[in-house]
Amino acid sequence: MKAYEIRQFGVDELVLADRDVPKPDTDEVLVRLYAASINYRDLMVVKGTYNPRMKFPTVPFSDGAGEVIEVGEGVTEWKPGDRVMPIVAQHWYDGSLTEAIRRTSLGSGPHWDGTLREYATFGAASLVRIPDHLSYEEAATLPCAAITAWHALVEAGRLKAGETVLTLGTGGVSVFAVQLAKMSGAKVISTSSSSDKIAKLRELGADEAINYRDVPEWDKAVMELTGGTGVDHVIEVGGAGTLPRSVRAVRFGGHIGMIGALSGAGSFDPVAVFMKNVRVSGIYIGSKRIFEEMNRAVEENKMRPVIDRVFPFAEARDALKYMESGSHFGKIVVRISE
Ligand SMILES: NC(=O)c1ccc[n+]([C@@H]2O[C@H](COP(=O)([O-])OP(=O)(O)OC[C@H]3O[C@@H](n4cnc5c(N)ncnc54)[C@H](OP(=O)(O)O)[C@@H]3O)[C@@H](O)[C@H]2O)c1
Known part of the structure; x- marks a missing residue:
């Protein structure tokens, strides 16, 4: 599978690498990611201004949406074909944020590789369902912003x-x-x-x-x-x-x-x-409980995110430069696959 990796800081330094498709553990889910969206934080992460001591290689971006492909033996809440979004702080289910929870944020280091890749495994409890009226590209804009x-x-x-x-x-x-x-x-x-x-x-x-x-x-x-x-x-x-x-x-x-x-x-x-x-x-993003409460309102109101531009996977670097230009209105999305 293809995955973008930060091996050194800089938008032009992002490397499109080959990796093995990961296998889900007992309590994990393998997701095929169809879309990812950019937040200002991702630009800072890639440029090295978010955490100059971040370890490499790291897959950037915290937001994505995709389809469940395979579930671990212990997973009962998801099945292949389900449409899901990972929560950004993967261990923040409810209650107060802690430093340990914040460290589980996607796209912030090799242990918490982000969403700019074709496949990823996530803990079954760290996913939420995509509202039915939203496309993968629209859903990919929700998890952070x-x-x-x-x-x-x-x-x-x-x-x-x-x-x-x-x-x-x-x-x-x-x-x-x-x-x-x-x-x-x-x-x-x-x-x-x-x-x-x-x-x-x-x-x-x-x-x-x-x-x-x-x-x-x-x-x-x-x-x-x-x-x-x-x-x-x-x-x-x-x-x-x-x-x-x-x-x-x-x-x-x-x-x-x-x-x-x-x-x-x-x-x-x-x-x-x-x-x-x-x-x-x-305010630091939000927990899974906050995400699910918002999704109920999004679904009830058939709210559609505002997407300024969708970039193909091969042009992820251009998408970051576009964000840097500040000319966008709303969200910038990278289409990982059709
Ligand atoms: N705390 C959290 O959990 C969290 C989560 C998400 C984002 N953030 C932070 O929130 C900020 C916004 O993130 P984002 O992803 O929405 O960024 P973004 O999409 O890159 O926002 C860029 C836009 O912000 C506006 N802007 C820039 N400088 C401004 C200024 N001095 N005064 C007023 N507006 C200004 C401009 O809009 P106009 O062109 O219309 O002027 C610009 O196009 C960032 O600092 C980001 O790190 C924090």
Whole structure:
């Protein structure tokens, strides 16, 4: 079988290698992967900025979808032909995250090879069923970005219909946040650097959109749009460079889901957080239980992920470069096989 391997850091250094098809252990399942999707983390992993001490060779990417081919003797919950997605943190079934659980995240080292390969074995308990209305390519977008958005909004944020959600930019997490927030009956204010992407945000249901290039003081615009109150929830993917404005744009007692660090360095004054009683939650993807709860909502609402572009398996490096360009809206997928 074919598998991409990181043998040294750099997108152009990714090697398309031959490996044996793995055999499932007693409690494992052999999955033929049809599609994988890219998260910003995967780009960092491949470039060596996520964990510069990562061991080689490692198969990158944490998200994928495929079909069960064979099950180990002790597996009763899956059978050949079932459509499945692996959970990213393979041992996070429910409850609190721990360091030991976080270390089981796919695509983070040789012990936890990722999804950019034709076949993989996973623990039977580390898979979830794909909602029937989704293709493999659509399903491959869910395991990291969608759950992260759901975790921030619904699990940690306890989002209620009628509340207002602020999303930053139009990457994978933020576009899912727009869709999931609208699905939950919320009002959405989004930001983007591009007027084309703002048009797409509106098509997707965003009630208001602000171009943060044209309006660098976008927090003030958010306050005006909310009648001086601020939003109930912020999907914070920018990190230090956007956090001060996010704190200004959230209401007293509102919630900030701390997810990413796209904006690089910056300084942050914590005073406004406690003076406004803001609740800040650190969000790391989500457990299997959170994934399955989200899938029920996705299935009930027949929600379809937004895929910007699908790259053939042979062009996985180009897919990573495309993500690096930042021109995508939503998710980038690699089709592993038909
Ligand atoms: N904590 C977790 O579990 C978790 C899970 C997934 C992702 N993340 C993190 O969340 C972040 C987003 O991930 P992703 O996969 O959605 O990334 P992505 O798809 O690469 O998002 C890229 C988009 O983000 C927007 N952006 C970039 N810099 C920005 C800034 N300074 N202010 C506002 N928007 C900005 C741009 O949108 P426009 O072109 O529209 O401006 C850009 O196209 C990353 O830092 C990632 O590591 C964390």
